[in-house]
Amino acid sequence: MNHSKNEQLMARKAAATPRGIGVMASFFADRAQGSELWDVEGRRFIDFAGGIAVMNVGHGHPKVVAAVQAQLERFSHTCYQVVPYESYIALAEKLNQLTPGTHAKKTCFFSTGAEAIENAIKIARAHTKRSGVIAFGGAFHGRSMFAVALTGKVVPYKLGFGPFPPEIYHAPFPAEGTDLAMVQKAIEHIFKTEIEPARVAAIIFEPVQGEGGFNAITTAAVQWLRELCDEHGIVLIADEVQTGFGRTGKLFAMQHFFDSTGVVPDLMTIAKSMAAGTPLSAVTGKAEIMDAPAPGGLGGTYAGNPLAIAAAHAVIEVMQEEQLPQRGAQLGLRLKATLEAMRPQVPQIVDVRGLGAMVAVEFNRAGSDEPDADFTKRVQAEALARGLILLSCGVNGNVLRFLFPLTIELEIFDEALAILQAALVAART
Numbered sequence: 001m002n003h004s005k006n007e008q009l010m011a012r013k014a015a016a017t018p019r020g021i022g023v024m025a026s027f028f029a030d031r032a033q034g035s036e037l038w039d040v041e042g043r044r045f046i047d048f049a050g051g052i053a054v055m056n057v058g059h060g061h062p063k064v065v066a067a068v069q070a071q072l073e074r075f076s077h078t079c080y081q082v083v084p085y086e087s088y089i090a091l092a093e094k095l096n097q098l099t100p101g102t103h104a105k106k107t108c109f110f111s112t113g114a115e116a117i118e119n120a121i122k123i124a125r126a127h128t129k130r131s132g133v134i135a136f137g138g139a140f141h142g143r144s145m146f147a148v149a150l151t152g153k154v155v156p157y158k159l160g161f162g163p164f165p166p167e168i169y170h171a172p173f174p175a176e177g178t179d180l181a182m183v184q185k186a187i188e189h190i191f192k193t194e195i196e197p198a199r200v201a202a203i204i205f206e207p208v209q210g211e212g213g214f215n216a217i218t219t220a221a222v223q224w225l226r227e228l229c230d231e232h233g234i235v236l237i238a239d240e241v242q243t244g245f246g247r248t249g250k251l252f253a254m255q256h257f258f259d260s261t262g263v264v265p266d267l268m269t270i271a272k273s274m275a276a277g278t279p280l281s282a283v284t285g286k287a288e289i290m291d292a293p294a295p296g297g298l299g300g301t302y303a304g305n306p307l308a309i310a311a312a313h314a315v316i317e318v319m320q321e322e323q324l325p326q327r328g329a330q331l332g333l334r335l336k337a338t339l340e341a342m343r344p345q346v347p348q349i350v351d352v353r354g355l356g357a358m359v360a361v362e363f364n365r366a367g368s369d370e371p372d373a374d375f376t377k378r379v380q381a382e383a384l385a386r387g388l389i390l391l392s393c394g395v396n397g398n399v400l401r402f403l404f405p406l407t408i409e410l411e412i413f414d415e416a417l418a419i420l421q422a423a424l425v426a427a428r429t
Contacts, residue, residue: 004041005028005040005041006026006027006028006039006040006041009028009040010026010028022156024391025384025389027039027040027041027043028040030042032047032059032060033058033059033060034058034059034060034405034407034408034409034412035047035058035059035404035405035407035408035409035412035413036059036412037059037389043387044387045384045387045388045389046387046388046389046404046412046415046416046419047059047389047404047405048388048389048390048391048402048403048404048416049389049390049391049403050273050403050404050405051277052242052272052391052403053210053242053247053272053273053403054272054273054276054277055273055276055277055405056245056246056247056273056276056315056319056324056328056405056406056407057273057276057315057318057319057324057405057406057407058405058406058407058408059277059405061276061314061315061318061407063314063317063318064276064311064314064315064318066314067310067311067313067314068278068307068310068311068314070310071087071306071307071309071310072307074306075306076305076306076307077302077305077306078306079301079302080109080299080303080304081296081299081303085306085309087306087309087310087313088109088304088306088309090313091107091109091309091312091313092106092107092108092109092282092284094313094316095107095270095282095284096284098251098252098316099252099254099268099284100252100254100255100257100258100264101258101264103264103286103287104286104287104288105284105285105286105287105290106284106285106287106290106291107282107283107284107285107290108282108283108290108298108299108303108304109280109281109282109303109304109309110280110281110282110283110300110303110304111279111280111281111300111302111303111305111308112142112271112279112281113141113142113241113242113269113271113272113281114141114142114143114144114147115142115144115281115300115303116241116269116270116271116281116282116283117141117142117144117146117147117150117204117239117241117269118142118144118146118147119283119298120202120204120237120267120269120283120285121133121146121150121201121202121204121237122293122297122298123235123267123283123285123289123290123292123293123298124201124202124235124237124266124267124289125201125202126292126293126294126297127201127235127288127289127292128201128202128233128234128235130198130199130200130201131167131199131201132167132168132169132195132199132200132201133150133167133168133169133200133201133202133203133204134168134169134170134171134187134190134200134202134203134204135150135151135152135168135169135170135171135203135204135205136152136170136171136172136173136174136205136206136209137152137170137171137172137173137212137395138152138153138173138209138211138212138213138215138395139151139152139153139170139173139204139205139206139209139211139212139239140152140153140157140206140209140210140211140212141204141239141241143157145161145164145165146165146168148161148164149164149165149168150168150204151211152170152173152212152395153211153212153395167195167199169190169194169195171183171186171187171190172186173205173209173212173215173217174217174218174220174221174224175209175215175216175217175218176215176216176218176353178218180218180220180221180224183221184224187228197231197232197234198232198233200232200234201234201235202234202235202236202237202267203225203228203229203234203235203236203237204237204238204239205217205225205237205238205239206238206239206240206241206242206243207222207238207239207240207243207248207253207254207256207257207355208242208243208248208253208355208358210241210242210243210393210401211393211394212393212394212395213360213362213393213394213395213399213401214353214354214358214359214360214393214399214401215353216353216354216355219257219260219261222257222261222263223257223261223263226263226265229266235266235267235289236265236266236267237265237266237267237268237269238253238254238265238267238268238269239268239269240252240253240254240268240269240270241269241270241271241272241281242272242358243355243358244268244270244271244272244273244274245270245272245273245274245315245319246273246319246324246325246328246356246357246406247273247328247356247357247358247403247406248325248329248355248356248357248358249325249326249328249329249332249355249356249357250325250356251319251325252268252270253355253358254268256355265285266285266286266289267283267284267285267286267289267290268283268284268285269281269282269283270282270283270284273315274312274315275308275309275311275312275315276311276312276314276315277311278305278307278308278311278312279302279305279308280304280305280308280309280311280312318407322407324406324407325356325406327406327407328356328357328406329356329357331357331404331406331408331413332354332355332356332357332358332359334413334417335354335357335359335402335417336352336354336359338417338420338421339352339359339361339420340352342421342424345424345425345428346424346425346428347366347367348363348364348365348366348372348375348428349361349362349363349424350362350363350364354402357402357404357406358401358403359401359402360393360394360399360400360401360402361399361400362394362398362399363375363376363379363398363399363400364398371394371396371397371398372398373392373396373397373398375398375427376392376397376398376399376400377392377397378426378427379400379423379424379427380392380400380423381427382422382423382424382426382427383419383420383423386419386422386423387419388416388419388420388423390402390420391403404416
């Protein structure tokens with residue numbers, strides 16, 4: 001029997017790589033450009049996954065490609081901690097200026113979002129001389145041991161990997177529609193029964209939860225967290241790994257809260273779309289906190305790789321020149337309107353939500369409060385069969401999230417919306 005190239009690769013994958021690396025698609029990428037991707041058999045797909053929120057400027061943006069090529073011709077690696085280079089400093093200066101607040105800031109670079117999280121906690125502990133950390137249910141902060149301990153979802157991220165690092169505590173996430181007083185009582189309960197505030201180094205939160213279901217934190221909750229941390233000398237960390245670089249209608253999601261209340265976090269973690277698919281992450285924060293670790297305490301062999309740094313400089317330029325955060329916000333409104341219009345035909349739709357282009361739709365069994373993960377999977381499968389790549393999320397697996405490139409052409413965006421509508425209708429039967 002002759003097998004297709006995708007089938008042959010899938011067989012090789014099963015033989016050569018462990019099952020713990022979960023893969024959504026049954027096809028393999030050959031090339032991608034803008035918002036489109038082609039597999040090894042030449043089939044075309046519209047990419048509404050973006051490598052999990054990494055391709056906000058689209059695949060193969062010419063400015064990013066040119067920047068990486070130019071840097072590759074100069075040098076690809078020296079290890080910044082051995083022989084430094086100016087582009088690292090220049091990018092740190094840009095992030096210090098672009099992140100919310102006018103206070104003195106410093107930035108250090110790493111390779112992955114999980115590394116940024118791990119190092120943000122290290123910095124907070126070095127600054128406070130404390131050990132405890134509070135995170136939230138439904139959070140996702142990475143797959144390394146400390147980051148996965150902070151993550152508030154067991155399957156698949158924690159399953160079989162414990163025990164986890166001690167002195168990590170979880171509270172309910174204060175999203176829109178959640179009673180903030182209940183969350184406040186939960187934190188008070190942690191302080192009374194688990195750890196005193198004077199031993200808590202940091203509280204970490206996502207402005208909009210990614211894997212948790214695109215749940216946005218409330219302005220009142222951000223203000224309360226800032227006051228709580230100030231009262232007890234706790235470092236407030238905003239995880240902008242998925243929300244950063246234009247996804248929410250601002251360059252950073254925390255800008256929304258800074259503009260309305262003046263609240264800023266002490267530290268921010270940044271990654272994903274910052275470098276358009278090249279591995280780069282950052283911790284940016286208040287200078288006096290960032291300076292807490294001793295020389296040599298931060299870094300990594302590939303941390304701040306010059307090729308990724310070059311890509312990030314190009315991404316910032318593209319974001320500003322093409323006004324991508326604003327464009328994404330407009331596209332997000334169109335997507336939400338399309339989903340809202342489908343409610344009469346698709347009674348499983350229980351919620352349409354999102355900040356800017358960080359849009360999600362949640363499904364329950366029709367006429368009930370029971371999450372419908374099966375329907376979610378059917379919509380995803382029907383969309384994929386029609387050439388649209390979508391990702392699910394949520395603690396109950398009943399949410400579809402939309403992570404289209406902010407550069408997507410309007411004709412392709414409208415084509416994707418038509419596929420989405422067809423998939424929603426087809427999934428009902």
